[in-house]
Amino acid sequence: MQQRGTFQLMKSVNRSIILNKIRTSEPISRAQIAKETSLTPPTVSTIVKELIEQRLVRESTLGHSSGGRKPTMLHINHSSFYVIGIDAGPETIKGVLSDLSGEILQRTVSPINKPITNERFLSILKENIYTILKSTEISHDQIIGIGIAMHGVVDIETGTSLVAPILNLRNIPIKDVLEEEFNITIKVENDARAMALGESWFGGHGEAESMVAVNIGRGVGAGVVMNGKLYHGAQGIAGEFGHMTIDMNGTICDCGNRGCLQTFVSGAAIAERAGKQINQSKVALTGKEVFEYAQKGNPLYMDVLHETGKVIGIGLTNLIHLLNPQKIVLGGGVMKSEEFIMPAILETIQQRVLTTEARKTEVIVTHLGEDATLLGAVSLLLVELFNPIKEIG
Amino acid sequence: MQQRGTFQLMKSVNRSIILNKIRTSEPISRAQIAKETSLTPPTVSTIVKELIEQRLVRESTLGHSSGGRKPTMLHINHSSFYVIGIDAGPETIKGVLSDLSGEILQRTVSPINKPITNERFLSILKENIYTILKSTEISHDQIIGIGIAMHGVVDIETGTSLVAPILNLRNIPIKDVLEEEFNITIKVENDARAMALGESWFGGHGEAESMVAVNIGRGVGAGVVMNGKLYHGAQGIAGEFGHMTIDMNGTICDCGNRGCLQTFVSGAAIAERAGKQINQSKVALTGKEVFEYAQKGNPLYMDVLHETGKVIGIGLTNLIHLLNPQKIVLGGGVMKSEEFIMPAILETIQQRVLTTEARKTEVIVTHLGEDATLLGAVSLLLVELFNPIKEIG
DNA sequence: CCAACTATATTAATTAAATTAACTAATTAT
DNA sequence: ATAATTAGTTAATTTAATTAATATAGTTGG
Numbered sequence: 001m002q003q004r005g006t007f008q009l010m011k012s013v014n015r016s017i018i019l020n021k022i023r024t025s026e027p028i029s030r031a032q033i034a035k036e037t038s039l040t041p042p043t044v045s046t047i048v049k050e051l052i053e054q055r056l057v058r059e060s061t062l063g064h065s066s067g068g069r070k071p072t073m074l075h076i077n078h079s080s081f082y083v084i085g086i087d088a089g090p091e092t093i094k095g096v097l098s099d100l101s102g103e104i105l106q107r108t109v110s111p112i113n114k115p116i117t118n119e120r121f122l123s124i125l126k127e128n129i130y131t132i133l134k135s136t137e138i139s140h141d142q143i144i145g146i147g148i149a150m151h152g153v154v155d156i157e158t159g160t161s162l163v164a165p166i167l168n169l170r171n172i173p174i175k176d177v178l179e180e181e182f183n184i185t186i187k188v189e190n191d192a193r194a195m196a197l198g199e200s201w202f203g204g205h206g207e208a209e210s211m212v213a214v215n216i217g218r219g220v221g222a223g224v225v226m227n228g229k230l231y232h233g234a235q236g237i238a239g240e241f242g243h244m245t246i247d248m249n250g251t252i253c254d255c256g257n258r259g260c261l262q263t264f265v266s267g268a269a270i271a272e273r274a275g276k277q278i279n280q281s282k283v284a285l286t287g288k289e290v291f292e293y294a295q296k297g298n299p300l301y302m303d304v305l306h307e308t309g310k311v312i313g314i315g316l317t318n319l320i321h322l323l324n325p326q327k328i329v330l331g332g333g334v335m336k337s338e339e340f341i342m343p344a345i346l347e348t349i350q351q352r353v354l355t356t357e358a359r360k361t362e363v364i365v366t367h368l369g370e371d372a373t374l375l376g377a378v379s380l381l382l383v384e385l386f387n388p389i390k391e392i393g
Numbered sequence: 394m395q396q397r398g399t400f401q402l403m404k405s406v407n408r409s410i411i412l413n414k415i416r417t418s419e420p421i422s423r424a425q426i427a428k429e430t431s432l433t434p435p436t437v438s439t440i441v442k443e444l445i446e447q448r449l450v451r452e453s454t455l456g457h458s459s460g461g462r463k464p465t466m467l468h469i470n471h472s473s474f475y476v477i478g479i480d481a482g483p484e485t486i487k488g489v490l491s492d493l494s495g496e497i498l499q500r501t502v503s504p505i506n507k508p509i510t511n512e513r514f515l516s517i518l519k520e521n522i523y524t525i526l527k528s529t530e531i532s533h534d535q536i537i538g539i540g541i542a543m544h545g546v547v548d549i550e551t552g553t554s555l556v557a558p559i560l561n562l563r564n565i566p567i568k569d570v571l572e573e574e575f576n577i578t579i580k581v582e583n584d585a586r587a588m589a590l591g592e593s594w595f596g597g598h599g600e601a602e603s604m605v606a607v608n609i610g611r612g613v614g615a616g617v618v619m620n621g622k623l624y625h626g627a628q629g630i631a632g633e634f635g636h637m638t639i640d641m642n643g644t645i646c647d648c649g650n651r652g653c654l655q656t657f658v659s660g661a662a663i664a665e666r667a668g669k670q671i672n673q674s675k676v677a678l679t680g681k682e683v684f685e686y687a688q689k690g691n692p693l694y695m696d697v698l699h700e701t702g703k704v705i706g707i708g709l710t711n712l713i714h715l716l717n718p719q720k721i722v723l724g725g726g727v728m729k730s731e732e733f734i735m736p737a738i739l740e741t742i743q744q745r746v747l748t749t750e751a752r753k754t755e756v757i758v759t760h761l762g763e764d765a766t767l768l769g770a771v772s773l774l775l776v777e778l779f780n781p782i783k784e785i786g
Numbered sequence: 787c788c789a790a791c792t793a794t795a796t797t798a799a800t801t802a803a804a805t806t807a808a809c810t811a812a813t814t815a816t
Numbered sequence: 817a818t819a820a821t822t823a824g825t826t827a828a829t830t831t832a833a834t835t836a837a838t839a840t841a842g843t844t845g846g
Contacts, residue, residue: 004432005406007802007833013398014804031823039397040805045824062812068822069812153748163748210627222715231619233717234603235750240714243747245707247641247652257745259640314638321633322615322715324626352650354636355546355556357628400804400831407833424794433834438795455841461793462841792843800835810825816818 009389011047014039016387018047020228022057022074023386024206029063029071048074055080056100056385076100081385082138084129084146085377087191090166090218095128096371097136097143098378100385102202104371106132118172121164125174126181145185147380148174149194149373151219156236159188165254166218187380191215191373192239193230196223197383198376199329199366212325213366214241215373216312217332220262224323228387242266246314264311267333274304291337305340312341313348320353320361331366331373338365402782404440407432409780411440413621415450415467416779417599422456422464441467448473449493449778469493474778475531477522477539478770480584483559483611488521489764490529490536491771493778495595497764499525511565514557518567519574538578540773541567542587542766544612549629552581559611580773584608584766585632586623589616590776591769592722592759603718606759607634608766609705610725613655617716621780635659639707657704660726667697684730698733705734706741713746713754724759724766731758 003009021033034044051057058077062070078101087094090112097106108128112121125148133140152164159175175186189197196213205211211225220242224231231238242262243255250259263269267287274290277300294301316328335341346363353359366372396402414426427437444450451470455463471494480487483505490499501521505514518541526533545557552568568579582590589606598604604618613635617624624631635655636648643652656662660680667683670693687694709721728734739756746752759765 002410002430003406004410004430005403005833007403007804009406010398010400010403011803013396013402017395017397029823037395037397041824042806042826043804046803065813065822067814067820069824071823153750162750226624231716234719235717235753237748237750238715238717240717240747240751243714244711245745246638248639248704248707249642255747311641314641318637318711319715321636322631322712323624324628324631324633326627352638354633354648355630357546357555357630358633360628398804400833403803404832422794434795435797435835436833439832458793458842460791460843462795462843464794787846789846790844792841794840794842796837796839798835798837800833802833803831805830806828808825808827811823813820813822815820 003389012388014043015047015051016389018044019051019056019076019386022051023076026075027060027063027073029073031071033074078103080142082143083378083381084132084143085374085380086125086128086146086148087373087377088125088148088150089191089373090151090164093124093128094374095132096374096378097132097138098375100382102375102378104374105138106135108132112167114167116167116169118169121167121169121172122174122177125178129178129182143184144385145187145381146178146182147194147377148178148186148188149191149377149380150174150188151191151221153237154188154190156187156189156232159186161188185381185384187384189230189377189380190221190223190239191376192221192241193223193232194376194380195331195366195373196225196239196329196376197230198368198372198374198379199331200225200228201379201382202375203329203367205327205329210323210325211327211329212319212323213329213331213372214316214319215332216265216330216334218267220266220315220332222319224325228383241315241319244315244318246311246318261311261315265308265315265334270304270308270334273307274301277304287334288336291340294337294340302340305337306344308334308337309341309344310348313345314352316345316363317349317352320349320358324358325361327362327364329364329366331368335365396782405781407436408440408444409782411437412444412449412469412779415444416469419468420453420456420466422466424464426467471496473535475536476771476774477525477536478767478773479518479521479539479541480766480770481518481541481543482584482766483544483557486517486521487767488525489767489771490525490531491768493775495768495771497767498531499528501525505560507560509560509562511562514560514562514565515567515570518571522571522575536577537778538580538774539571539575540587540770541571541579541581542584542770542773543567543581544584544614546630547581547583549580549582549625552579554581578774578777580777582623582770582773583614583616583632584769585614585634586616586625587769587773588724588759588766589618589632589722589769590623591765591767591772592724592761593618593621594772594775595768596722596760598720598722603716604720604722605712605716605718606722606724606765607709607712608725609658609723609727611660613659613725615712617718621776634708634712637708637711639704639711654704654708658701658708658727663697663701663727666700667694670697680727681729684733687730687733695733698730699737701727701730702734702737703741706738707745709738709756710742710745713742713751717751718754720755720757722757722759724761728758 034041060073063073078099095108096104108131153162161172178186192215199213214222222239222241243260247259253260253263271285427434453466456466471492488501489497501524546555554565571579585608592606607615615632615634636653640652646653646656664678
């Protein structure tokens with residue numbers, strides 16, 4: 001059933017506009033909001049009044065005047081509500097309690113010992129949530145929900161993890177089980193997509209219309225945000241960037257194809273390539289070690305990372321040509337080697353890109369560091385709170 | 394300035410819903426529209442009344458009853474307005490006059506003799522339009538505009554062709570010049586994107602939410618349609634599919650990079666590959682000839698086309714993984730060899746795709762044949778007429 | 787063939803929410 | 817102190833959807 005043109009639509013569109021204006025420009029006065037959004041002052045006033053009643057917005061001390069009544073400044077009421085965010089990766093489950101501004105008040109981490117079952121996985125999840133709930137004095141009814149950024153293939157309608165490749169699990173009914181246990185809103189999303197949303201929400205990109213976030217770690221995933229909304233594709237599996245073929249005659253990948261981006265740039269691939277180059281292939285290296293050796297100035301390892309950057313650059317150029325995003329934000333474990341990888345990425349893109357327009361794409365490393373995905377999980381709920389409109393027409 | 398929640402928005406959302414319902418389900422009664430869109434009967438009635446006044450919709454003989462008043466059936470009034478569509482390719486400029494249903498009433502074609510200047514190019518365009526205008530009895534004020542599907546890089550805001558590679562032209566102010574000349578609405582769009590829109594409009598795909606159309610001819614371009622709207626990207630150059638790197642160590646492309654999809658699958662690339670295989674590399678083959686030899690059953694040429702299909706399949710798999718569209722529609726000159734290429738494409742995709750979900754992507758050849766791009770040009774104006782809403786929030 | 791029923795469509799009254807215009811409030815500049 | 821200026825609210829108006837009632841035009845069953 002599609003979204004009709006109703007009074008509620010009209011109102012919720014304006015509510016969204018105002019709320020987002022406050023969020024991105026606080027402190028801001030009612031009059032300024034009216035000016036910048038071209039909504040009329042009475043519309044702004046009535047909606048702001050409601051937002052204050054809902055405790056999403058608060059007033060503060062008066063602002064400055066240049067010859068007239070002083071404006072009352074408005075802010076998001078950051079500590080009115082809280083969200084639990086979970087990053088369920090292949091190695092660890094991390095959890096945070098965050099306020100509406102993305103400030104993290106509590107943290108937990110648990111390792112995942114393999115092999116594992118659906119039940120054990122779910123109980124680790126529950127444990128982490130209980131730990132957070134117990135460790136805070138915040139009233140539990142101020143917590144509006146739990147967002148889960150899950151690696152692998154996810155069905156966001158049912159909140160099920162369909163395939164969790166490294167854990168070797170399938171069909172984990174995350175949402176059902178956690179809703180039953182905690183009786184609270186649960187949102188489940190793919191980790192790269194969650195990261196993309198978190199980046200657009202907390203990354204300080206302002207009005208960026210289209211953004212792609214790429215997570216380069218054990219796997220390589222991407223999330224696409226357009227007009228502040230995640231792009232899912234028809235079956236909800238868009239963003240599988242790691243298995244983009246960039247070398248059809250290249251080495252074989254886990255997935256069975258040849259020359260996937262992942263075979264060059266995942267943490268494991270980097271370590272393996274380094275191992276081969278150094279001829280100590282028996283000693284299993286980790287990606288982290290490659291980075292550390294490079295930092296010590298070992299040119300062989302620096303080269304390996306430089307090469308990695310080049311290949312990422314090729315993949316990103318494909319992405320730029322296809323989607324022409326305003327921004328690309330890079331995150332994940334591999335990007336800790338930013339200092340070695342990033343110059344090669346940027347250089348490669350500038351070399352390969354076709355048009356001067358495409359050259360304008362900003363490619364940056366996330367400012368959110370390791371919390372990018374966690375904050376993404378948090379933002380899954382904030383989107384619902386701030387933009388209750390889905391799709392129109 | 395963003396779209397606010399206004400009464401006009403409310404109305405134009407409903408107008409769009411109703412108009413599209415009629416378009417995709419005609420003949421249909423007011424009551425049925427109300428049922429299927431969950432709009433109320435009075436809302437449907439008042440808006441339909443306006444649409445009839447605007448001559449976009451007409452009533453017809455009564456429908457069937459099953460125990461009650463007979464419904465009045467509604468139709469799009471196909472012959473109330475007309476549109477001129479132009480396909481400005483690198484070799485020819487084609488033009489059509491179409492009614493609202495996509496029925497073509499007039500056609501023109503002109504070759505483009507190279508070298509050419511901006512002025513000559515524009516005057517060929519004008520000539521074609523004048524030819525169409527002269528050859529029809531339709532009143533000129535029933536023609537609501539001219540849509541131009543232009544190859545190369547286009548700025549849709551100003552209606553300028555920024556780069557027309559094969560013609561070796563730049564900054565052709567198409568919209569300005571034609572508006573001046575004909576004093577009518579002009580829309581300029583990239584050809585692959587126009588084709589994508591035409592496909593979603595006239596291709597009989599019904600409610601397909603996300604669709605990618607790929608044009609494989611002299612170059613390879615793609616257009617992405619989401620929720621009935623074209624995706625342009627930040628600088629309006631999204632869809633550059635032909636220069637996707639799929640073989641980073643492959644042969645060098647016009648663009649300077651190695652292993653672009655185009656180096657395998659454009660008409661010229663196919664002909665060249667065939668030439669090499671046959672060892673008569675001196676005789677310049679055309680793509681068309683390769684197809685004809687294959688049709689005669691020559692296995693060498695059949696192989697060349699089969700290989701081409703494989704590589705297209707690799708590129709499309711990348712696209713499916715990244716965008717997960719509901720449908721991919723293939724068109725362009727190369728797809729005339731459908732019978733040899735398509736099996737290889739489908740086979741390759743099924744082999745390479747990662748998940749069962751992605752396997753559901755429908756990959757088909759356009760039903761619109763050579764008119765796909767022309768009807769795309771036409772649809773540029775129909776979108777404005779039928780869905781006057783841009784973007785919300 | 788007529789009464790009872792059913793489905794379609796319109797009209798009238800109501801309601802939601804934006805807009806316009808007028809007004810109050812608070813401050814700076816003269 | 818007064819005029820001018822800006823912020824914000826209140827009251828009246830307008831738009832367009834919704835609800836309820838009614839008219840329209842049939843079908844069906846006795």
